[in-house]
Amino acid sequence: MFLGGLAKGEFLREFEPDFFFDDQTGHVESAAGHVPAGHVASGIVNHEPSRSVE
Numbered sequence: 001m002f003l004g005g006l007a008k009g010e011f012l013r014e015f016e017p018d019f020f021f022d023d024q025t026g027h028v029e030s031a032a033g034h035v036p037a038g039h040v041a042s043g044i045v046n047h048e049p050s051r052s053v054e
Helices: 008-015 025-034
Strands: 019-022 037-039
Touching: 008 019, 008 025, 019 025, 025 037
Parallel strands: 019 037
Antiparallel strands: none
8 A cells, every 4th residue: 555655654553454564674674563564576667777798
């Protein structure tokens, strides 16, 4: 879910998911205080930008 930059923890506390996954550690840390949460290490924000080889 996209929350427009709002903290995920408070929303998830009310939504009560079984588990929360995200590729951004800040979102996982915010959620972990309220629900079980896990970091997706292969998420798009965790990839290094492609470098062109010439």
